Amino acid sequence: MEYKLSFKDYHKALMKNKLMGLKCKACGTITCPPQMSCRNCTGFDLEVVELTGKGKITTYTTIYVAPEGRENEAPYIIVLVELEEGPWIMGNLYDMDPARADLDLIGKPVELGTRIFPGDKYSDGPAARPVFRFTDGK
Ligand SMILES: [Zn+2]
Incomplete structure (x- = not known):
């Protein structure tokens, strides 16, 4: 298989x-x-x-302590997004100050963009990670 x-x-x-x-x-x-x-x-x-990469936020979490090698990225928001096509995927949300994240995020329409990150000790070379932004620009 x-x-x-x-x-x-x-x-x-x-x-x-x-x-x-x-x-x-x-x-x-x-x-x-x-x-x-x-x-x-x-x-x-x-x-x-x-x-399409479009969907809505179903839940989120704010990361204050990042994995080793990514400490300088914290704090950041991770969202779980239900895509229009049905699957749920996780990604970063950079549109918002993590200190302002609250339950209002849930249900917000977002779309996928990609951010390329330099390699770290866990990857061989640069890595792409899903990043979401608000569809309505807010
Ligand atoms: Zn099937």
Whole structure:
């Protein structure tokens, strides 16, 4: 069994600001980030699709103590976003001062952008991470 969309290809697309997912041909469910099988019916008949990257915030957390090598990024906000296509993905939210983050964030429309980070001790070379911004510009 092979991955239709490897994590490497997913990451490569992310570097170009594209969010790729997998659509199940059996039930139509979109899976993202990529897995070997459909997250709904565990089917293996998947096709690669490009996602809009638009969705709304379902929950968030503020990181005050960053992992080793990323200390200078803290504090920052991590959001869990429910995409229009259904899957939930995590990313950074840079549009807001972490000190101002409150429950009003939940339900806010956001869209994906990508920020390229220099490599750290956990990666081999620069890494792209999903970053969200408010769709309404606020
Ligand atoms: Zn399925």
